[in-house]
Amino acid sequence: MRIPILKLHDYLLISVQVDLDDQTALQFQEDVLNKIHQEGSRGVVIDLTSVDMIDSFIAKVLGDVVDMSNLMGARVVLTGIQPAVAITLIDMGIVLEEVPTALDLEQGLDRLQQELEG
Amino acid sequence: MQVQTHVDIHSEWGIVAARQAGRKLAREIGFGSVDQARVTTAISELARNIYLYANKGQIHIEEATSSGKRGIKIIATDEGPGIKDVRRVMEDGYTTSGGLGAGLPGVKRLMDEFKIDSEPDEGTTITTVKWLR
Amino acid sequence: MNQQIRELIHVHKSTITDEWMKEVEKFREDDYLQSISDTVYQNTNREFVDMLFNTVGQEGEDVKETISNYTDRLIQLGWPLNYIIRGMQEFRKVAVESLIRNDDQTRDIEFYQEVEDWVDEVVNILVGHYSGSWENTVFLQKMALKELSAPLIPVFDNISVMPLIGTIDTERAKQIMENLLTGVIEHRSQVVLIDITGVPVVDTMVAHHIIQASEAVRLVGAKCILVGIRPEIAQTIVNLGIDLGKFPTKSSLKKGIESALEMTSHQIVEIEE
Numbered sequence A: 001m002r003i004p005i006l007k008l009h010d011y012l013l014i015s016v017q018v019d020l021d022d023q024t025a026l027q028f029q030e031d032v033l034n035k036i037h038q039e040g041s042r043g044v045v046i047d048l049t050s051v052d053m054i055d056s057f058i059a060k061v062l063g064d065v066v067d068m069s070n071l072m073g074a075r076v077v078l079t080g081i082q083p084a085v086a087i088t089l090i091d092m093g094i095v096l097e098e099v100p101t102a103l104d105l106e107q108g109l110d111r112l113q114q115e116l117e118g
Numbered sequence B: 001m002q003v004q005t006h007v008d009i010h011s012e013w014g015i016v017a018a019r020q021a022g023r024k025l026a027r028e029i030g031f032g033s034v035d036q037a038r039v040t041t042a043i044s045e046l047a048r049n050i051y052l053y054a055n056k057g058q059i060h061i062e063e064a065t066s067s068g069k070r071g072i073k074i075i076a077t078d079e080g081p082g083i084k085d086v087r088r089v090m091e092d093g094y095t096t097s098g099g100l101g102a103g104l105p106g107v108k109r110l111m112d113e114f115k116i117d118s119e120p121d122e123g124t125t126i127t128t129v130k131w132l133r
Numbered sequence C: 001m002n003q004q005i006r007e008l009i010h011v012h013k014s015t016i017t018d019e020w021m022k023e024v025e026k027f028r029e030d031d032y033l034q035s036i037s038d039t040v041y042q043n044t045n046r047e048f049v050d051m052l053f054n055t056v057g058q059e060g061e062d063v064k065e066t067i068s069n070y071t072d073r074l075i076q077l078g079w080p081l082n083y084i085i086r087g088m089q090e091f092r093k094v095a096v097e098s099l100i101r102n103d104d105q106t107r108d109i110e111f112y113q114e115v116e117d118w119v120d121e122v123v124n125i126l127v128g129h130y131s132g133s134w135e136n137t138v139f140l141q142k143m144a145l146k147e148l149s150a151p152l153i154p155v156f157d158n159i160s161v162m163p164l165i166g167t168i169d170t171e172r173a174k175q176i177m178e179n180l181l182t183g184v185i186e187h188r189s190q191v192v193l194i195d196i197t198g199v200p201v202v203d204t205m206v207a208h209h210i211i212q213a214s215e216a217v218r219l220v221g222a223k224c225i226l227v228g229i230r231p232e233i234a235q236t237i238v239n240l241g242i243d244l245g246k247f248p249t250k251s252s253l254k255k256g257i258e259s260a261l262e263m264t265s266h267q268i269v270e271i272e273e
Helices: A022-039 A056-071 A083-092 A105-117 B012-029 B033-054 B103-110 C003-011 C013-025 C031-035 C038-056 C060-077 C081-099 C105-147 C170-187 C204-220 C231-239 C253-263
Strands: A005-008 A011-015 A043-047 A075-079 B004-009 B057-066 B069-078 B113-119 B123-131 C153-156 C159-165 C191-198 C223-227
Touching (some): A011 A105, A022 A043, A022 B012, B033 B123, C081 C105, C153 C253, C159 C253, C191 C253, C204 C223
Antiparallel strands (some): B057 B069, B069 B123, C153 C159
16 A cells, blocks of 8 residues: 655645555555655645544654655655644654644645744 | 354465454444444454464454453464563554564554563464444 | 430430530631631531431331531531541540440440441441542532643634643543644644743643644644743653654743744834834
8 A cells, every 4th residue: 555645836735545464554655755855845844634643653654754854855744743643642642752743734835934034 | 143254364364364354343342433444454454464473373252242342352362482571562663574563563452452472492372342332 | 225324315415415426526726716706616516416416216228318418518518527437436445435334244245236337337337438529620620620621722813822731630631632633624723832931830740741733733724832831841851851853842922932933934013113
């Protein structure tokens, strides 16, 4: 299973709509990085509105995607993390520090704009 | 009526199957969305540990009752290498798999009761319960 | 209880009652009992003692019902349990004293035990009933507390305030966190001001809960400002070595709103007349 990655000007837009298993998550990581390389993207928005669970593995993969993308010169914003998911992550002691977040796709794009300009 | 379900873990798909079964049961028992996420995440962690360290094992999920309380009980069993230093694996940030090291201590914080039985070379059983608030 | 004792108790009923009334008067020190009139006080005492004598002739469930019904009334009226229990202790003394007056020791001991058992049973039912009513009260208060816990109030576009009032325990902290996050999504808040003006004590536990809440808020995509930090709270936070350095704090809600407006690129301007 593959998660579709959309290109919008300098940005990549990804909406995760499936229950992430480990393989899909790792495949996703690779696809995002390849796409950034291919398109020379400056920013990525990953929307997690439909994701109802993030465990430590998926959190690690997401955190890694952010770090790796940064290395490749693209800023990543995570959007739409559900309250239940946020509370679970905090309970587990996973804070995803230094990862920019926004409420939804729209605000995520604004946030990217800010990050890239500022 | 006692509800219960049983999932064999022998591939990564087992992890997904276990957490879906867990979420369904948690919802049936009456947990709110936040606790459903807690239970599902805990099951995911336990199932992944089985897959990573023992290759195969079982996740057993059932309704729990005790002195008027209701809840959900998860029992994860495997016949893998066992845990040599139980105290160590409960430390935040300790990892042998390159993960975040939040797995088992995370499960303990997500749930209300937590118990590890492990014998080196014999296997591990982790029992954990979440009560309805 | 054997027939002989029952009869004897009834014979001595008026002496026991009078003696007892005299004894309990000595410890009528509770505020509530002081506040009611002497007539009401004495009538209730008399009723109580009559009720006790009624149970002498009854068995098992009947005893329980008589006492339960009466206890409900006492609880409603607000008679303190310690007064009732002391009353029962006095009652036992008075009853034993008036029943045991002859030289037959074995019979005396039997009497003594019968009275003892009787009084113990009554006390057990009384205490059970009182504590049941307290548990009920505690439960209702808990529910009430839950209902009043922390609403998220939108004040401007994308800015919300959550005033926290009262002590924050783990249970409430969880509730607050859920309200906070669902509210943020519902109102599409970009900045949330958590106002702790009404929180009496901020210890490491409370600080921990607040830090967790603000981290969760960040994960869903908004920002937190902690406001309403009084001087003594600032002192305890620093003295306890709690690190709040990671998220912005302001002394007052007013200052917090100013910086929230700044963060969302808004400004309040005066209109020239």
